[in-house]
Amino acid sequence: MAVPLAPHVRPARPAHLVHPAEADAAVAETTDMRSRILMQFHITGRCNLRCKHCYREDGDVQPLSTDDVKNIIDQYTKLLRLYNGIHGIKRRGHINITGGEPFIREDIRDILMYLGEHRERFSYGVLSNGSFIDDGMIKVLRETGASFVQLSIDGDRETHDSLRASGDYDRVLRKAEYLEKNGIRTYISFTANRDNHKHLPKVAKECRKAGVTKLWSDRLVPIGGGSELRDIAITADNIEDYLGSLRRAKGNFLTRKIYSKTMVSSNRALQFLGTDGCPYHCSAGDTLITVDEFGNVMPCRRMPIVCGNALETSLASIYFGDDTFRTLRMEHIPKECEGCKHKSVCRGGAKCQSYAVYGDFGRRDPGCPVKI
Known part of the structure; x- marks a missing residue:
């Protein structure tokens, strides 16, 4: 078995700058998660919605049985043990269960x-x-x-409903409040494009009213259904407008020296350029592994390079041995980034964006506005 290259560990942020909701959030993008391996597991392709910007192109498939799902979870546990042993750490792992719509599976209770x-x-x-x-x-x-x-909100009421379904905006906010009142921390994801990013401050306000734990945003990746929206994807020419919207959404979450419940995150690729977020580099193939509803293994669902199948080859063998995964773990800096003062922490931005636009994840993020 090939020995993996060590993952990059992002330097910790001073404690006084960390919002309480971020300090203990069990998600890959927070500082603590950078040194543990996360699996995003798409347990079904079925979904009751047909969102225009979804990276999925079909939605009526569910080939994995309950036993298949449990088998892949067991494989992840073995991968986690090997990963921890090689890197000399004792980290709990993390799995994000998704789809499609994961709750559409009849066996979802058994899986949970x-x-x-x-x-x-x-x-x-x-x-x-x-x-x-x-x-x-x-x-x-x-x-x-x-x-x-x-859950997801992608603009004001009119914009969100046009992308997802009529009445969905209000339903999501009601559901978020319902979850929080019942003790389930709720995050809202905002997929930003050239037109809807201006609604981020309003969405942040609604999230605070609903008591949401965290709102985070990332840019539309023009793959799958999102490829039809390529013309409104955020580019280097307009990303500073998006970062301005994100900055306004964050606002001042300290009011009378008391933290607002809702933390607005700015820890995704390139967001540190226009906000107080930490520098971030893509975790695909490093501390992130993805399995789809067929058992196909990829570095990231938004960078759909199939590197094997977990029903045929173990996750550990794919993660440690596949050339794509090994390449992604290398501390490669795109040629276009040589001379950039941020290159050691950013490493070219979001690889999924480069892959979607250029077909090459080794290129510089097409949304980067830095002039070198």
Whole structure:
């Protein structure tokens, strides 16, 4: 078995600059998560919505059986043990369960209970549209120790509903408030494009009213369904406008020296250029591994390079031995970034953006505005 290259560990932020919601958030983008390996697991391709910018191109497939799902979870546990041993750490892992819409599976309770049985080894969260979350599901999420449920809002009411479904904006906010009131931390994801980013401050205000734990945003990646929206993807020419919207959304979360409940994150690729966020470099293939609803293994769902199949080859063998994964773990800096003062911490920005635009994840992020 090939020995993996060591992952880059981002320097910690001074404690006085860390919002409490960020300090203990069980997600890959926070500082502590950079040194543990996360799996994003798409347990189904089925979904009751047809969002225009979704990276999925079809949505009516569910080939993985319950046993297949549990087998892949077990494989992740073995990968985690090997990863920790090689790097000399004792980290709990983390799995993000997603789809499609994960709660659409009839066996979702069984899957969540299985995840809960392994909580000493890893935490888990669910990325969902919230349609199927009810009192019974809340009970299961609490019993199994879910770290969070993530929902999505992508603009003001009119914009969001045009991208997702009529009435969905209000439904998501109601569901977020419902989850928080029942003790389930809720994150809101905002997929930003050239037109909708200006709504970020308004969405942040609504999230605070609903008591959401965290709002975070990242740029539209023009792949899958999102390729049809390539013309409104954020580019180097307009990314500073987006960063301005994000800055206004963050605002001053300290009011009378008391932290607002809702933390607005700015720790994604390139966001440190226009906000107080930490420098971030892409974790795909390093501390992130993705498995889709067919068992295909990829570095990232937004960079859909299939490197093997977990139903045929172990996750550990793919992670440690595949050439793409090994290349992504190298401390490669794009040629276009030579001379940039941020190159050692940014390393070219989001690889999925480069892959979507150029077909080459080794290129500089096409959204980078830095002049060299």
